[in-house]
Amino acid sequence: MSDTGDLQQGGSGAVEEQDGAAEDPTTSPGSEASSPATQGPHADHSGINSPSPEASGLLSLPWEMVTHIASHLPAQCVISVLPKVCHVLGNVGKDNTAWQLRARRLVGSRAGFPVGPREDIDWASACLEMEQLVTCWTGQADFFPRSPSPPPILDRISLPLKHFARIDTILLMGEEATICATGSRDRNVHLWDLQSDGGKLRHTFAERGTFSTHQGWVWCLGCQGNSLASGAFDSTIRLWDLQACGAEMGLIRTGAPVHCLSYQPDMLLAGTVDRKVNMYDPRVAEPLVKSLRLHSNAIICLAADDRYIVSGSTDCTVAMYDRRAGKALKRLRLNSYLMSVSYSGCEMWAGDNRGYLHSFSMAGTLKAVSQFDVGHTAMITGIHSSPGSLYTCSSDSTVKVHIPCAPPRTLCTLQHRGGVNALSVNAGVLAVAFGEFYAEIWRPRK
Numbered sequence: 001m002s003d004t005g006d007l008q009q010g011g012s013g014a015v016e017e018q019d020g021a022a023e024d025p026t027t028s029p030g031s032e033a034s035s036p037a038t039q040g041p042h043a044d045h046s047g048i049n050s051p052s053p054e055a056s057g058l059l060s061l062p063w064e065m066v067t068h069i070a071s072h073l074p075a076q077c078v079i080s081v082l083p084k085v086c087h088v089l090g091n092v093g094k095d096n097t098a099w100q101l102r103a104r105r106l107v108g109s110r111a112g113f114p115v116g117p118r119e120d121i122d123w124a125s126a127c128l129e130m131e132q133l134v135t136c137w138t139g140q141a142d143f144f145p146r147s148p149s150p151p152p153i154l155d156r157i158s159l160p161l162k163h164f165a166r167i168d169t170i171l172l173m174g175e176e177a178t179i180c181a182t183g184s185r186d187r188n189v190h191l192w193d194l195q196s197d198g199g200k201l202r203h204t205f206a207e208r209g210t211f212s213t214h215q216g217w218v219w220c221l222g223c224q225g226n227s228l229a230s231g232a233f234d235s236t237i238r239l240w241d242l243q244a245c246g247a248e249m250g251l252i253r254t255g256a257p258v259h260c261l262s263y264q265p266d267m268l269l270a271g272t273v274d275r276k277v278n279m280y281d282p283r284v285a286e287p288l289v290k291s292l293r294l295h296s297n298a299i300i301c302l303a304a305d306d307r308y309i310v311s312g313s314t315d316c317t318v319a320m321y322d323r324r325a326g327k328a329l330k331r332l333r334l335n336s337y338l339m340s341v342s343y344s345g346c347e348m349w350a351g352d353n354r355g356y357l358h359s360f361s362m363a364g365t366l367k368a369v370s371q372f373d374v375g376h377t378a379m380i381t382g383i384h385s386s387p388g389s390l391y392t393c394s395s396d397s398t399v400k401v402h403i404p405c406a407p408p409r410t411l412c413t414l415q416h417r418g419g420v421n422a423l424s425v426n427a428g429v430l431a432v433a434f435g436e437f438y439a440e441i442w443r444p445r446k
Contacts, residue, residue: 014318014332014358014368059088067098075102075128099123106130111405114387115370116347117363121387129388130403132428136444137401137411157441159199162190167433171221172426173228179242180424180431181228182439183218189230191246194429194441203246205230207238214238222263227282229268231258237270239282252280252287260302262309269309271299277311277321294319294328303341303348308362310348312338318350320366330366334358342385349404351380351392357408372407374400382423391430393420399432 058066070078070092083090092098100123107113107130114121136153165186173179180192180199191203205213205228216234223229227249228240235256239249256274263269267289268280275295280287295313303310308329309321318338319331336352343349348360355376361367378396385391390404397416402408418435425431429443 014334059086067092067095071098071102071105075124075131079124079128093124096123099127102127103130106134107403107405107409111403111407111409113403113405114347115349115359115404115406116345116361119363120345126387129386132444133389133401133403134411136428139412153445155441155443155445157194157197157199157443159192159439159441160201161437162201162204163188163437166421166436167439168217168219168421169221170422170424170431170433170439171223171228172424172429172431173223173242175427177426177429177431177443180439180441181221181223181230182433183213183221183230183232184437185217187212187214187216187218187232189213189218189221189228189240191228191242194443199441205238205240205246205248208248216257219257219259220261222261222268224263224265224268227263229261229263229282231261231270233257235272237261237268237280250282250287252282254278259298259300262302262304264304264306266306267304269302269304271302271311273298275299275313277302277309292321292328294321294331301338301341301350303343305343310341310343310362310366312341312350318360318366320362332366332368334368339379339381340383342383344386347385347387347404349383349385349390351376351383351394353379355380355394355396357383357392359406370406374402374408374410375413376400378419381419381421384423384425386425389425391423391425393423393432393434395419395421397434399423399430401430 078093082092103113163184163186165184167182167184169183171181178195180194181189183189189205190201193200193202213230214232214234216232218230218232220231226242228242229237231237235254237252237254237258241247241249254270254272256272258270258272260271268282270278275297277292277299279289281289294311295315295317297313297315299311299313301312307323309323312318314337316334316337317331320329322329336354338350338352341350346363348362350358355378357372357374359369361369376394376396378394380392380394382393385404390402390408393399397419399414399420401411416434420432420434422433431441433439
C-alpha cells in the first residue's frame with residue numbers, strides 16, 4: 001500500500017488528546033501485543049492434579065505427556081469429548097498453559113497473540129474459534145469468481161434480488177444465524193429466512209400508511225431480543241417486532257441522519273451526523289436519556305457494551321466513554337478516520353478510510369496498540385472481531401478473513417464483483433452486502 005508515511009507497522013499512529021476528555025461531554029434532553037506464556041507444560045498454575053500412580057494406560061503417563069498428546073487433538077474434542085471420558089482427562093481443557101501453546105502454534109512463532117491484554121482472554125474459546133476459522137477458510141482465496149460452487153465445507157447462499165438500490169447494511173440474527181436483515185438506499189428493510197436453501201424473503205418492514213420502511217436511505221441496523229432497530233437518513237430510528245410479523249413498535253426522531261447503531265439490553269445508542277452519540281431507552285414515551293458530545297464532526301462508527309461506548313468520527317478521533325462513571329475517559333487523534341469498529345473483552349479492532357487496520361487495548365482506558373496493512377487498497381467498510389476471528393471488508397471489492405494476531409494472519413481473500421459495503425458475522429456464518437443490490441451468506445455445511 002502506498003503513502004505509508006508515518007504509518008509504520010507496529011506503531012499506533014495515535015495521539016492522546018489531553019483536553020476534551022476531562023470535560024463533561026453530556027447534555028441532558030494492550031498493552032503491547034505479547035507472545036504466549038514462556039512457561040512450559042510442566043508449570044501448573046490452575047490446581048490440576050496429575051494422574052495418580054495407580055492409574056494404568058494413558059492415565060499412568062506424566063501430566064506433561066498427557067497434555068502434549070491432547071494438544072494434537074482438535075480443540076472441540078478437548079473441550080467437549082474428553083470431559084465425558086473421565087474426570088482426569090477433563091482437566092486437560094482447564095490447563096491454560098496448554099491452550100497458550102496451542103494458540104502460539106496457530107498464529108505462528110513470529111506473531112503476538114492476543115493483541116490486547118492477556119488477563120481476561122478465554123484461551124480455550126479463542127483456540128476453538130481459530131481452529132474452526134482455519135478449517136473453513138484457509139486456501140479459499142479466489143474461488144469466489146472462478147468456481148461455480150463452494151467447497152464441501154461451506155455453503156453459499158445468494159439472496160434473491162428484492163432491493164432495487166445499493167444495500168448499505170446487513171445483520172445476522174438468532175442463535176444459529178437463521179435470520180438476516182438487509183437495509184438499502186431503496187429505503188426498505190427486508191427480513192430473510194436463511195433456513196431454506198436459497199434464502200426466502202419473509203417480510204418487508206413498512207411504515208404505517210406507506211409502502212417503505214423509511215423516507216430516506218437505510219444506513220444501519222441493530223437487534224436486541226425480538227426488537228429490530230433501523231436507522232436512516234430521514235433522521236429517524238424505527239423499531240420493529242420480529243415476532244409480530246414485523247409490526248412497528250416505535251419511532252424515535254433523532255434530529256439528524258443516523259450513521260450507526262448499537263442496541264444494548266438496557267439502551268439503544270445512535271451516532272448521528274450532527275456530532276452526537278445519543279442514548280435512548282426505547283421502552284419509555286420520551287426515549288432520549290442523554291446526548292454525548294465527544295467529537296467535532298459526524299459520528300461514523302460505534303461500539304458499546306454495559307461498560308463502555310467507543311465512537312469514531314470524521315474528525316479523525318476515537319473516543320471512549322465510561323457508562324458506569326458517566327464520563328469520557330479518553331480521546332485519541334489518529335492520522336485517518338475510522339469507518340468501522342468491533343470489540344470483545346478488552347480488545348478492539350477498527351478499519352479506517354485508507355484501508356488500514358488498527359488495534360486498541362481497552363483495559364481501563366483506551367490505548368492504541370498497533371496499525372497494520374493487510375492488503376486492502378480502499379476504505380474498510382465493515383469489521384467483525386472476536387477472541388479467535390477477524391473479518392474485514394472494503395470498497396476495494398474484497399473480503400478478508402484473518403486470525404486476530406499481530407500482525408494479522410490472513411487466511412483468505414474473497415474477490416467480489418463490486419465494492420463490499422457491509423458484513424455481519426454470527427455463529428460462524430458470514431453475511432456480505434456488495435455491488436449494487438447483492439447479498440450473500442457463507443456458512444459451514446452441516
